[in-house]
Amino acid sequence: xxxxxxDDEALSRRLLEKTLERAGYEVIAVENGRLAFEExxxxxxxxxxLLDWVMPELDGPAxxxxxRVRSEQTYVYMVLLTSKGTKEETVLGLESGADDxxxxxxxxxxxxxxxxxxxxxxxxxxxxxxxxxxxxxRATHDPLTSLLNRGAVMDLLxxxxxxxxxxxxxxxxxxxxxxxxxxxxxxLGHLVGDEVLMEIANRLLGAVRxxxxxxxxxxxxxxxxxxxxxxxxxxxxAEEIRLAISHRPIQxxxxxxxxxxxxxxxxxxxxxxxxxEELLHQVDNALYQAKSAGRDCLRIASPAVxxxxxxxxxxxxxxxxx
Amino acid sequence: MNKEGQGLTEQVWxxxxxxxxxxxxxxxxxxxxxxxxxxxPRTMQSLESAVAAADLxxxxxxxxxxxxxxxxxxxxxxxAAAAKLEALAAAGETASLRGALxxxxxxxxxxxPELNAYMAEVRR
Numbered sequence: 001x002x003x004x005x006x007d008d009e010a011l012s013r014r015l016l017e018k019t020l021e022r023a024g025y026e027v028i029a030v031e032n033g034r035l036a037f038e039e040x041x042x043x044x045x046x047x048x049x050l051l052d053w054v055m056p057e058l059d060g061p062a063x064x065x066x067x068r069v070r071s072e073q074t075y076v077y078m079v080l081l082t083s084k085g086t087k088e089e090t091v092l093g094l095e096s097g098a099d100d101x102x103x104x105x106x107x108x109x110x111x112x113x114x115x116x117x118x119x120x121x122x123x124x125x126x127x128x129x130x131x132x133x134x135x136x137x138r139a140t141h142d143p144l145t146s147l148l149n150r151g152a153v154m155d156l157l158x159x160x161x162x163x164x165x166x167x168x169x170x171x172x173x174x175x176x177x178x179x180x181x182x183x184x185x186x187x188l189g190h191l192v193g194d195e196v197l198m199e200i201a202n203r204l205l206g207a208v209r210x211x212x213x214x215x216x217x218x219x220x221x222x223x224x225x226x227x228x229x230x231x232x233x234x235x236x237x238a239e240e241i242r243l244a245i246s247h248r249p250i251q252x253x254x255x256x257x258x259x260x261x262x263x264x265x266x267x268x269x270x271x272x273x274x275x276x277e278e279l280l281h282q283v284d285n286a287l288y289q290a291k292s293a294g295r296d297c298l299r300i301a302s303p304a305v306x307x308x309x310x311x312x313x314x315x316x317x318x319x320x321x322x
Numbered sequence: 323m324n325k326e327g328q329g330l331t332e333q334v335w336x337x338x339x340x341x342x343x344x345x346x347x348x349x350x351x352x353x354x355x356x357x358x359x360x361x362x363p364r365t366m367q368s369l370e371s372a373v374a375a376a377d378l379x380x381x382x383x384x385x386x387x388x389x390x391x392x393x394x395x396x397x398x399x400x401x402a403a404a405a406k407l408e409a410l411a412a413a414g415e416t417a418s419l420r421g422a423l424x425x426x427x428x429x430x431x432x433x434x435p436e437l438n439a440y441m442a443e444v445r446r
Contacts, residue, residue: 009390011357015343018350054386083389083405105393108343 001119002046005029006036006063007081008055012104016050023112033058037066040076048118049078050102053093061096068097075125077118081106142216144194145201153215153223158276160213160227161268170269172226172234175283176204176242179260179295181220188254195252196259200245207244231267238265238298246296260296262287271303332398334429335436340396348444355441358395362388366430369407373419381419382411388426392433400429 003025007013010031017029028046030036034057039045049067051060058066060080067076080093080101093101099121100114140152148156157173164171178200185193197220204214204222217223224241226234242263249256264286266279274282286301293299344350365388372380385408392401403426410418 007390009387009394010361011354011391012394014357015350015354015394018344018347018353022345022347052390054383083386083393104390105343105396108345 001048002026002028003115004036004039004046004049004051006031006033006049006055006060007052008032009052012052016106019108019111020050020115023115025115032056033060033063036063040067041070047074047076047122048115049076051078051080051098053080053082053089061093061098064093064097074129075122077121079114079118145198145216147201147205147222148213148215150215150217150223153213153217153225154276156213156215157223157225160225161276161279164228164268165273167228168269169228170231170234170267172229172231172238173266173268173279173283174224174226174238174241174263175217175280175287176222176224176245176261176263177287177291178220178245179262179291181259184257188252192252192254192257196250196257199250199252200259200261203244204241207241229267231269234265234267235298235300238263242298262290262295263298264288264290264301265298266301332402334397334399334432336396336398337440343394343396352441352444354395355437358391358437361391362430362434365391366427369423373423376416376419378411378414378416382408385411385426397429397433400426400433403429 001024003020005013005016005020005027007016007029008031013029013031017027020027025048028039030039033051033055036049036051036055037058040049040063049063051063053060055063060082064078064080067078078098078100080098081104082089082093082101083104090101099118102111102114140149141147142149147153157171160171163169178196181193181196184196197216200222201214201216204224208214208224208226211227213223213225213227215223215225224238226237229237242261245259245261249258264283266283266286268279271279271282282301286299289299290297340351344354365384369381369384369388372384385404389401389404389408392404403422407419407422407426410422
């Protein structure tokens, strides 16, 4: 474990350094408070620190205060080294954010014991962070496929739509639904159905770029969001993603299965400012059209053309005629 | 008076305490003595100038540094003399600085030969 020592006096610093090395620590020794703060701010820097109270540039309590001001960073366990150890000084040191204090000259055994206390606190913090990260993952991901869950993918999509509108780009939304999925569950059982869903999730993830999103929208419905997608290529991309499901059989415990997917596609740039609900409703309509057209195909949700008669016989847009 | 009396019974150099602190590591001990030989005279010299200039802040800083160095080394009496000087500087007692510095120098005169003797002995 790494430990930082900050002491401006060379003899004490050397003594501390050697004592801690012997105790198995990886020691970083500096001679003033500013360097101490810099070391503690480095990514992967030490999380244990022994800081002398009186130091040039920044004194021990000032280093403690500076370290504590940083938020969202890993905890640093800091021990102040003082020579007086008066009650007032102790209170001042602890109030500045130090976890503990030791009076100099230190006793090696006591020093090691106090640092072990620090290690216990850091271990506790590690466990809490790990638990928090697990909870965060569970709250935003589908437990079966590990894809983003509906809530998380909607949040990301909302943000992405704002961004693409601001940057005048287009976000492509693809809603895909596995064809005749119910039959698998009914005839082969839910476990095989789960296997299929997991494999589909893998294939969808493999078919998109690292900055696109794939979420499980409902039972066998998947929502794919292609960020900053060139509208000219979107149908081709959507088709590639859709075909990733059918291009080869899905292996299951009950043998290989040939499956297809129907999908709806929507390009945000064609719709102007619309609510997320409206856009999802439209892409869902497109998916429904794909299903009605016999499944295993893609349909694009394009804004309906207004029925207002043009004031003059202007040539209609190319898209209208096709 | 009582306090002074206790001070007198303290050793000039507590070698046993130091050996305990370095875990009987002779190499480290030699290292520390070498640092001391280099840093101590230099700091004393600066301290002498600071006292002559009645620079309280500098006297406080340097005597604090000496206090740390001396106490780490187990030189209890000299460390106490440095602490006294630091306290006087902090209290702004300019008139008392000279006397306290002389006391520290006196302690150092007793300490340094002991350290030198030890180094000569272990080198053999």
